[in-house]
Amino acid sequence: MSLQSANDSRNDSLRETASRSAMHPRHEQTFPELTPAEIDRMRRFGEVRRYHDGDTLFETGKTGPGMFVILAGHVAITQRDGLGHVSPVVEQGPGQFLGELGQLSNRFALVDGHAEGEVECLLIPPERLRALLVAEADLGERIMRALILRRVSLIQGGVGGPVLIGAANSGDVVRLQGFLTRNGYPHHLLDPAQDKDAAELVARSAPQPADLPLVVTPDGSILRNPSEVEIARAMGMLAAVSPDKLYDVAIVGSGPAGLSTAVYAASEGLSVAVLDARAFGGQAGASARIENYLGFPTGISGLALTARAYNQAQKFGAEIMIPVSVKTLECGCEDGNFSLTLDDGAPLRAKAIVVASGARYRRPQMTNLEKFEGRGVWYWASPIEARLCAAQEVILVGGGNSAGQAAVFLSAHASKVHMVIRGGGLGASMSRYLIERIESTPNIELLFNTEVVSIEGAPDASLERAQLRSRLSGETSWMPIRNVFLFVGADPATGWLDGCGVALDRAGFVVTGATSAQHQRPVTLLETTVPGVFAVGDVRSGSVKRVGGAIGEGAQVVAALHGYLADSLTAAPAPCREQASVR
Structure with a gap:
């Protein structure tokens, strides 16, 4: 299939989707029409702008100015993919508004908007849009729901965002797809083995195998096997940090704990920065289904749950920076504040710090493990990895809840899931409901008192087999396998705290609630040394x-x-004191 044929197919799919959605109740939620009274309530948050026929209101790959409420005329929304193709998305008219989730946080627009005839709009910039969502509760709920549903539609249709060109089973393609998917960013993939024009683009732009995959941005720029940071900067996902800004609190980590802190802190008026090295959601974001969280009796995927919190934090004005790695924490001295040194050397200043960096996936002792990471060895199980092991046998190592959730999820895709557990049972480490589900799933095999000790593969670094060893008899055997999933626990991500005096326990977790020589007031339960x-x-x-x-x-x-910040307004800054970590 050529690029043009693929584009025509996508256009047909978009038109069919639009036709179906027009008859679906969610179409009204995705593209609601505002009443004149509702528009009048919104006028204090924006200003009227006028555009002539053909004028651009917003442009793919450039920072969007905010949300537009159409007062008169019509605006055509189109998508372009960087390969010279333009696809219609929708046309909107009086009483409707233009925008999606990116408009909450000054992100790049994912689509183009052009005036059709004379157009009059009310433009509401991002900071005023957030104020509107909070001040006008009922109206804000409708707008927020529409912004979310529009982003979902863009993701499902592969509309907006970059084009990835490479083999679907390539480790680096999976890496980039996982990064974009877990951060809720639309994209689509073209395989040069199946697409002639994609193959020609690879021949022109990627002379070395290491250059693949290619990433084509909407402006036509080509990135060769980029890092997550490179693709994030190219797509406007990552804004520059202002060295002059002082936040009330910087939260390191955007898993459930970090996002919860961000939502509550930002909703109560604190200026909040959230930093994460990979994606929002943490390990919970990779869970296929969470069934024991209050309020979700039918269960919810970790990505869906944490995406709601991510959107909620942005609604209240939290600045979320992904992917950003924190290298060091410098404790407050002269001014009593803190400074985080980021991976590019830039500082980020805050009055208080919340450590929510969670834990990193543990790497067990296994021969050739590093060689096959991202090429058959996986630390999470998403639909992307599930696609790679369709109708195959897989090994899953681990006996905790995350392992159980992953095993059940993979059993719907793989022909068989060999669940390898070091211990002699699951009762001590897994919830009962998961044990019962695993035991009733016919294509999940439990291998107790067993461990994977080695993996081997072909010269192209694709995994081919795994060696298992009985912890009781010591006997070993080889199993032909192309995918191994590791859920063997995690180690705390606390290396960036070294040198600041934050006490750690013997396992490296952060100690809280303990008094130190630096404290001049009672210590709260969640405060460090x-x-x-x-x-x-x-x-x-x-x-x-x-x-x-x-x-x-x-x-x-x-x-x-709140208590700490209130006290710090009146207390003199305490001098920094060195304090050894407890390990």
Whole structure:
């Protein structure tokens, strides 16, 4: 199939989708029409702009100016993919509004908007849009729902965002697809083995195999096997950090605990920065289904749950920066504030810090493990990885809840899931409902007292087989396998705290609630040994390591933040003191 044929097919699909959605109740929610009274209530948040026929209101790949409410005329929404193709998306007229989730946080527009005839609009910039969503509760609910549904439609249709060109089973394609998917960013993939024009583009632009995959941005720029940071900057997902801005609180980590802190802190008027090295949601965001979280009796995927919190935090004005790695924390001295050193060397300043960095996936002792990471060895199970192992046998290592959720999810795609558990049972580490489901799933095989000790593959680095060993008899055997999923726990991500005096326990988790020489007031339950530095969620020593517990701690820490910030206004800055970490 040529690029033009593929584009025609996508256009037909978009038209069919639009036709179906017009008869579906959600079409009215995605493209609601506002009444004159509702528009009048919105006028105080924006200003009237006029456009002539053919004028551009917003442009793909450039920062959107905000949300447009059409007062008169019509605007055509189209999508272009960087390969020279333009596709119609929708046309909107009086009483409707233009925008999607990116308009909440000054992100690049994902589509183009052009005036058809003379157009008059009310333009509401991002900061005023957030104020509108909060001040006008009923109207804000309708607008927020529409913004979310529009982003969902763009993702499902592959509209907006970059074009990935490479083999679907390539480790780097999976890496980039996973990054974009987990951050809720639309994209689509073309395989040069099946598309002649894509193959020609590869021949022109990627002379070396290491150049693949190619990423084509909407403006036609070509990135060769980019890092997550490179693609994020090219797509406007990552804004520059202002060295002059002082936040009330910087939250390191955007899992359930970090997002909960962000929502409650931002909704109570604090200026909030959230930083994460990969994607919002943390390990919970990779869970196929969470069934024991309050209020979701039928279960909800980790991505869906944490995406709601991510959108909610942006609604209240939290600035979320992904992907950004924090290298060091410098404790407050002269001015009593803190400074985070980011991966590009830039500083980010805050009055208080919340450590919500969670844990990194543990790498078990396994021969050739690093060689096959991202090429048959996976630390999470999403639809992307499930597609790669369709109708195949897979190995899943682990006996906790995350492993159980992944095993059940993969059993719907793989022909068989060999669940390898070091211990002799699941009762001590897994919820009962998951054990019962696993035991009733015919294509899940439980291998107790067993471990994977080695993996091997072909010269092209694709995984071919795994060696298993019985922990009782010591006997080994090889199993032909192309995908191994590892859910063997995680180690706390606390290396960036070294040198600041934050005490850690022997396992490296952050100690909270303990008094140190630096404290000049009573210590709160979630405060570390450094005043003004708090810890929540899985990274905290003694936490329950559950989504519900993490969210509860995120809400609880905001009260402690208010107390600390109020005290710091009147107290003289304490001098920095060195304090060894407890390991």
